[in-house]
Amino acid sequence: GNSVTQMEGPVTLSEEAFLTINCTYTATGYPSLFWYVQYPGEGLQLLLKATKADDKGSNKGFEATYRKETTSFHLEKGSVQVSDSAVYFCALSDQGNTPLVFGKGTRLSVIA
Protein backbone atom coordinates (compact mmCIF):
# COMPACT_ATOMS: atom_id res chain seq x y z
CA GLY A 1 0.00 0.00 0.00
CA ASN A 2 0.91 3.66 -0.15
CA SER A 3 3.04 5.12 2.60
CA VAL A 4 4.90 8.29 3.56
CA THR A 5 8.06 8.49 5.64
CA GLN A 6 9.28 11.75 7.01
CA MET A 7 12.19 12.64 9.23
CA GLU A 8 11.72 12.27 12.94
CA GLY A 9 11.59 15.35 15.02
CA PRO A 10 11.66 17.44 16.93
CA VAL A 11 13.72 19.92 14.98
CA THR A 12 14.97 23.02 16.77
CA LEU A 13 16.44 25.89 14.78
CA SER A 14 17.51 29.44 15.42
CA GLU A 15 15.67 32.22 13.65
CA GLU A 16 16.90 32.78 10.07
CA ALA A 17 18.37 29.27 9.83
CA PHE A 18 17.82 27.06 6.78
CA LEU A 19 15.19 24.36 7.12
CA THR A 20 14.95 20.98 5.45
CA ILE A 21 12.41 18.34 6.40
CA ASN A 22 12.86 15.13 4.46
CA CYS A 23 9.91 13.19 3.05
CA THR A 24 9.90 10.06 0.91
CA TYR A 25 6.94 8.10 -0.32
CA THR A 26 5.91 4.72 -1.67
CA ALA A 27 3.01 4.62 -4.08
CA THR A 28 1.72 2.86 -7.14
CA GLY A 29 1.20 5.24 -10.00
CA TYR A 30 1.70 8.98 -9.76
CA PRO A 31 0.26 10.46 -6.61
CA SER A 32 -0.19 14.10 -5.70
CA LEU A 33 2.06 15.22 -2.87
CA PHE A 34 1.31 17.69 -0.10
CA TRP A 35 2.73 19.46 2.88
CA TYR A 36 0.28 20.38 5.61
CA VAL A 37 1.09 22.49 8.67
CA GLN A 38 -0.55 22.29 12.09
CA TYR A 39 -0.08 25.23 14.44
CA PRO A 40 -0.61 24.63 18.17
CA GLY A 41 -4.23 23.92 18.99
CA GLU A 42 -5.38 24.20 15.39
CA GLY A 43 -6.37 21.95 12.51
CA LEU A 44 -4.24 21.15 9.49
CA GLN A 45 -3.70 23.77 6.82
CA LEU A 46 -2.48 23.08 3.32
CA LEU A 47 0.96 24.60 2.93
CA LEU A 48 1.81 23.53 -0.62
CA LYS A 49 1.26 20.76 -3.12
CA ALA A 50 2.63 19.28 -6.33
CA THR A 51 0.75 17.03 -8.70
CA LYS A 52 3.36 15.70 -11.11
CA ALA A 53 7.05 14.96 -11.40
CA ASP A 54 9.40 17.96 -11.27
CA ASP A 55 6.61 20.28 -10.13
CA LYS A 56 7.63 22.70 -7.40
CA GLY A 57 5.10 23.74 -4.81
CA SER A 58 5.72 26.96 -2.91
CA ASN A 59 4.01 29.11 -0.32
CA LYS A 60 5.09 31.53 2.43
CA GLY A 61 8.76 31.01 1.57
CA PHE A 62 8.49 27.23 1.78
CA GLU A 63 9.27 25.06 -1.25
CA ALA A 64 9.18 21.40 -2.16
CA THR A 65 9.95 19.67 -5.47
CA TYR A 66 8.30 16.43 -6.60
CA ARG A 67 11.20 14.08 -7.37
CA LYS A 68 9.94 10.91 -9.01
CA GLU A 69 13.40 9.38 -9.41
CA THR A 70 14.05 9.53 -5.67
CA THR A 71 10.37 9.35 -4.61
CA SER A 72 10.91 12.40 -2.44
CA PHE A 73 9.21 15.69 -1.61
CA HIS A 74 11.52 17.46 0.82
CA LEU A 75 10.34 20.70 2.42
CA GLU A 76 12.74 23.65 2.49
CA LYS A 77 12.79 27.23 3.67
CA GLY A 78 15.75 29.53 3.42
CA SER A 79 15.18 31.55 6.58
CA VAL A 80 12.78 30.36 9.27
CA GLN A 81 10.94 32.60 11.69
CA VAL A 82 9.61 31.99 15.18
CA SER A 83 6.10 32.01 13.69
CA ASP A 84 7.00 28.91 11.62
CA SER A 85 7.02 26.81 14.79
CA ALA A 86 4.47 24.07 14.12
CA VAL A 87 4.10 20.42 13.16
CA TYR A 88 4.61 19.68 9.46
CA PHE A 89 3.01 16.70 7.74
CA CYS A 90 3.93 15.23 4.40
CA ALA A 91 1.06 13.45 2.64
CA LEU A 92 0.05 11.85 -0.63
CA SER A 93 -3.16 11.20 -2.50
CA ASP A 94 -3.70 8.72 -5.29
CA GLN A 95 -6.37 10.75 -7.02
CA GLY A 96 -9.14 13.22 -6.39
CA ASN A 97 -11.62 12.60 -3.61
CA THR A 98 -9.60 9.80 -2.02
CA PRO A 99 -8.08 9.81 1.46
CA LEU A 100 -4.72 11.32 2.24
CA VAL A 101 -1.92 9.13 3.57
CA PHE A 102 0.16 11.06 6.08
CA GLY A 103 3.64 10.83 7.46
CA LYS A 104 4.10 10.89 11.24
CA GLY A 105 4.72 14.64 11.33
CA THR A 106 7.80 16.66 12.24
CA ARG A 107 7.66 19.20 15.04
CA LEU A 108 9.65 22.35 14.30
CA SER A 109 10.59 24.82 17.00
CA VAL A 110 12.25 28.08 16.01
CA ILE A 111 13.92 30.09 18.75
CA ALA A 112 14.77 33.77 18.62
Added chain:
Amino acid sequence: DAGVIQSPRHEVTEMGQEVTLRCKPISGHNSLFWYRQTMMRGLELLIYFNNNVPIDDSGMPEDRFSAKMPNASFSTLKIQPSEPRDSAVYFCASSLTGSDTQYFGPGTRLTVL
Protein backbone atom coordinates in the same frame (compact mmCIF):
# COMPACT_ATOMS: atom_id res chain seq x y z
CA ASP B 1 -16.19 31.83 3.36
CA ALA B 2 -16.75 29.51 6.26
CA GLY B 3 -14.38 26.59 6.45
CA VAL B 4 -15.12 23.14 7.75
CA ILE B 5 -16.97 23.43 11.05
CA GLN B 6 -16.66 20.86 13.81
CA SER B 7 -18.39 20.64 17.15
CA PRO B 8 -17.74 20.37 19.96
CA ARG B 9 -14.14 21.57 20.03
CA HIS B 10 -13.50 19.75 23.27
CA GLU B 11 -15.32 16.84 24.84
CA VAL B 12 -14.62 15.19 28.15
CA THR B 13 -16.66 12.15 29.02
CA GLU B 14 -16.57 9.07 31.16
CA MET B 15 -15.95 5.58 29.95
CA GLY B 16 -19.11 3.92 28.70
CA GLN B 17 -20.84 7.11 27.64
CA GLU B 18 -21.99 7.82 24.10
CA VAL B 19 -20.10 10.53 22.24
CA THR B 20 -21.27 12.29 19.07
CA LEU B 21 -18.95 14.45 17.01
CA ARG B 22 -20.35 16.72 14.33
CA CYS B 23 -19.04 18.14 11.09
CA LYS B 24 -20.31 20.62 8.54
CA PRO B 25 -18.24 20.51 5.32
CA ILE B 26 -17.55 23.48 3.10
CA SER B 27 -20.61 24.26 1.01
CA GLY B 28 -20.39 22.59 -2.40
CA HIS B 29 -17.83 20.01 -1.37
CA ASN B 30 -18.99 16.49 -2.09
CA SER B 31 -16.35 14.43 -0.28
CA LEU B 32 -16.02 14.23 3.48
CA PHE B 33 -13.32 12.50 5.50
CA TRP B 34 -12.99 11.64 9.20
CA TYR B 35 -9.44 11.28 10.55
CA ARG B 36 -8.13 10.55 14.02
CA GLN B 37 -4.87 11.89 15.41
CA THR B 38 -3.00 10.23 18.28
CA MET B 39 0.56 10.44 19.49
CA MET B 40 1.11 6.74 18.88
CA ARG B 41 -0.46 6.33 15.45
CA GLY B 42 -0.35 9.82 13.98
CA LEU B 43 -3.12 10.77 11.54
CA GLU B 44 -5.22 7.90 10.26
CA LEU B 45 -8.35 7.73 8.16
CA LEU B 46 -11.47 6.42 9.84
CA ILE B 47 -14.05 6.70 7.06
CA TYR B 48 -14.89 8.79 4.02
CA PHE B 49 -17.96 9.67 2.02
CA ASN B 50 -18.50 10.70 -1.58
CA ASN B 51 -21.87 12.31 -2.32
CA ASN B 52 -23.10 11.29 1.15
CA VAL B 53 -22.34 7.60 0.51
CA PRO B 54 -19.74 5.82 2.68
CA ILE B 55 -16.95 4.59 0.41
CA ASP B 56 -14.38 3.13 2.78
CA ASP B 57 -14.90 2.49 6.48
CA SER B 58 -12.03 0.06 6.91
CA GLY B 59 -10.32 2.49 9.27
CA MET B 60 -13.16 2.45 11.80
CA PRO B 61 -11.62 0.70 14.81
CA GLU B 62 -14.54 -1.46 15.77
CA ASP B 63 -18.31 -1.68 15.98
CA ARG B 64 -18.38 0.93 18.70
CA PHE B 65 -17.70 3.52 16.00
CA SER B 66 -20.32 4.59 13.47
CA ALA B 67 -20.59 7.50 11.05
CA LYS B 68 -23.43 8.94 9.05
CA MET B 69 -23.89 11.62 6.44
CA PRO B 70 -27.63 12.23 6.12
CA ASN B 71 -27.17 15.15 3.73
CA ALA B 72 -24.48 17.11 1.92
CA SER B 73 -24.00 19.58 4.76
CA PHE B 74 -23.76 17.41 7.85
CA SER B 75 -21.98 14.35 9.17
CA THR B 76 -21.70 12.68 12.56
CA LEU B 77 -19.21 10.31 14.10
CA LYS B 78 -20.57 8.39 17.05
CA ILE B 79 -18.74 6.29 19.63
CA GLN B 80 -20.86 4.05 21.83
CA PRO B 81 -19.71 3.04 24.37
CA SER B 82 -16.60 5.19 24.63
CA GLU B 83 -13.34 3.89 26.11
CA PRO B 84 -10.21 5.69 27.37
CA ARG B 85 -8.23 4.48 24.32
CA ASP B 86 -10.59 6.53 22.11
CA SER B 87 -9.03 9.71 23.51
CA ALA B 88 -7.64 11.58 20.50
CA VAL B 89 -8.22 14.56 18.24
CA TYR B 90 -10.81 13.83 15.56
CA PHE B 91 -10.62 15.83 12.35
CA CYS B 92 -13.16 16.26 9.61
CA ALA B 93 -12.06 17.33 6.13
CA SER B 94 -13.86 18.02 2.87
CA SER B 95 -12.96 18.39 -0.80
CA LEU B 96 -14.52 19.34 -4.12
CA THR B 97 -15.40 16.85 -6.83
CA GLY B 98 -12.26 15.70 -8.61
CA SER B 99 -9.95 17.68 -6.35
CA ASP B 100 -7.18 16.10 -4.32
CA THR B 101 -6.96 19.06 -1.92
CA GLN B 102 -8.68 18.55 1.41
CA TYR B 103 -9.67 21.30 3.83
CA PHE B 104 -9.60 20.44 7.49
CA GLY B 105 -11.74 21.55 10.38
CA PRO B 106 -10.22 22.62 13.71
CA GLY B 107 -10.77 19.19 15.22
CA THR B 108 -12.53 17.83 18.29
CA ARG B 109 -10.30 16.91 21.20
CA LEU B 110 -11.93 13.94 22.93
CA THR B 111 -10.91 12.81 26.39
CA VAL B 112 -12.48 9.66 27.80
CA LEU B 113 -11.86 9.21 31.51
